[in-house]
Amino acid sequence: MSIRYAILGLLSWQPCSGYDLKKIISDSTAFFWSGNNNQVYTTLVQLHKEGLVEYTVQTQESLPAKKIYSITIAGRDALRQWVLSTPDLPELHNTFLIQLSWADQLSPGELDDLLARYEEEVRIQLLMQQEKNRRATSPDRTPREAYLWQKIADNITGSYENELAWIRDLRQGLEKFT
Amino acid sequence: MSIRYAILGLLSWQPCSGYDLKKIISDSTAFFWSGNNNQVYTTLVQLHKEGLVEYTVQTQESLPAKKIYSITIAGRDALRQWVLSTPDLPELHNTFLIQLSWADQLSPGELDDLLARYEEEVRIQLLMQQEKNRRATSPDRTPREAYLWQKIADNITGSYENELAWIRDLRQGLEKFT
DNA sequence: GTTGCCATGTAAGGTGTTACATGATTTA
């Protein structure tokens, strides 16, 4: 349900087409959805039905027409209420931990290979995230907002760094068992 | 799809009824599913259809009959192949980051209240997780397996600790903006 | 000339959740 508010929030920053929203969402890690058409467009239709967004059609020569969505007063109210609501905990979904649960059947070499592959994946992901952060643009309407967005980016890189430290420590500790 | 392998893994540890599996999964954080009936029972039926598990019915006086599932040779093979397969990255799904994205509309007091509530939630979750770890039983078939399960538990508490450090730092840094 | 971008939308399917349904036994 929170993709509603991700979209409302983006529209509270600037009017966007569905296509724009889709791109922003799929490029972002904090907005963790895939940004597929179905979800974005149907959510926009629903938000419109509820009066939380409105749109104007903008025709373009030699390009398909755009629906430029913007947030309504009611939409801003709904967003504010949601932002004030009790936060959810982060969802810790790490399939690798399940893989590791049953990894004692592997030989020392197989296990270290598995761990090395995971470490490498996380390492690359961290680098990609850092690069994303460098390129990213944020609303930046006040110094405080810029700070919040910086910290949001830090949260994600921090999670990968934490995971990386964990896997390195794990591999180190495994050397005793060879 | 990975709940299949969570269940196969649990059965590779010890034979269980669906009810047992359900309880283990819903009590565990690493096995991150809710452990609802529908998923567990239908997955067991599917695994049985594929010949990866088998069961015997155990009747009990004055209690409903149990189906005691155990893993087959084919099941052990499938599990081993999955454990060796390329690990997935952790899924970072933190709705709070989206809430925070649009939190600059809040007054300093409202914002700090939101952050304080989040910090408290994470703190409690960390304590609960540590308590869980203390009570938990693990397969513990070899010293290496015991080590792996210890590290899996550490991963989860570590994630909460990391989040807690992040939110504390964030609140500290916000004081400049009051 | 095939791929990718712009821009909308639909279809089909996988995954996961809550709630419902039964029915005896134990606990508060």
Add this chain to the structure above:
DNA sequence: TAAATCATGTAACACCTTACATGGCAAC
């Protein structure tokens, strides 16, 4: 007497993903 535990299973629905469909334009 109400609720929780044991034990199975189904129904309904929310959420999310990939893939399909159209059609013009630009780039390589």
